[in-house]
Amino acid sequence: MDSRLERFTVPERVTHWLVAICYVYAGLSGLALWSRAMWWLAPVMGGGENLRGWHPIAGVIFALLLAMQFRRWAAQMKLDADDRKWLAMSGRYAMHDEHGVPESGRFNAGQKMLFWLQSTSAIVLFATGAVLWFPEVMPRGLRLISILVHPLAAVASMGGIIVHIYMTTVVVQGALHAMTRGYVTEGWAKSHHAKWFRQVTRQ
Numbered sequence: 001m002d003s004r005l006e007r008f009t010v011p012e013r014v015t016h017w018l019v020a021i022c023y024v025y026a027g028l029s030g031l032a033l034w035s036r037a038m039w040w041l042a043p044v045m046g047g048g049e050n051l052r053g054w055h056p057i058a059g060v061i062f063a064l065l066l067a068m069q070f071r072r073w074a075a076q077m078k079l080d081a082d083d084r085k086w087l088a089m090s091g092r093y094a095m096h097d098e099h100g101v102p103e104s105g106r107f108n109a110g111q112k113m114l115f116w117l118q119s120t121s122a123i124v125l126f127a128t129g130a131v132l133w134f135p136e137v138m139p140r141g142l143r144l145i146s147i148l149v150h151p152l153a154a155v156a157s158m159g160g161i162i163v164h165i166y167m168t169t170v171v172v173q174g175a176l177h178a179m180t181r182g183y184v185t186e187g188w189a190k191s192h193h194a195k196w197f198r199q200v201t202r203q
């Protein structure tokens, strides 16, 4: 039988799923507050007036948890020369033709790009969200910029998360198991993250 390798530790998994829960709440409540067409989400998220109070609080908790995830993973998410080549050849990866595509470390270049997109959009959401939370003490110009930029950053972030959920639940079989149970088989590690497999098994 294929041996197992630990892919995500308990603190990594707990932080990731708490980030995900806060993100979904902040994202759906934000959509309800943003557009009348999405107001039907309000009762599901705790009701109209509650929503105005809870949306920024969920956003702050999300930002704090994401900062913990950032501290843990940032050093591993730096792009190297192989990652840049991987990105240039990502069309092949998407077509399941990995001939000539460099092997990946613990995270492939696509995952690293998601990490940086989420980190950057979270900073923008946090800063513009703070302006919108306390409009009475903010200059008018800053309020106008935030009204425009806050939803734009949310849309960019949500686009990335939709791709992320699709990749980790539908495309890459076994990835969800790694984030729920914490381990993968050696065969999975070898085929998806060959460089990481060699590092952890010293082969």
Ligand code: HEM
Pocket: 007, 016, 019, 020, 021, 023, 024, 107, 110, 111, 112, 114, 115, 118, 161, 164, 165, 168, 169, 174, 175, 176, 177, 178, 179
């Ligand atoms: C809401 C549903 C979500 C699901 C089902 C999900 C699923 C997963 C899975 C299965 C992995 C492990 C992939 C692997 O084995 O390499 C993972 C990793 C990760 N997740 Fe999520 N995730 C979700 C939400 C989020 C959110 C909201 C964020 C950040 C805002 C996030 C950020 C990350 C990052 C940075 C990684 C490591 C790199 C990567 O695998 O892309 N995830 N996620």
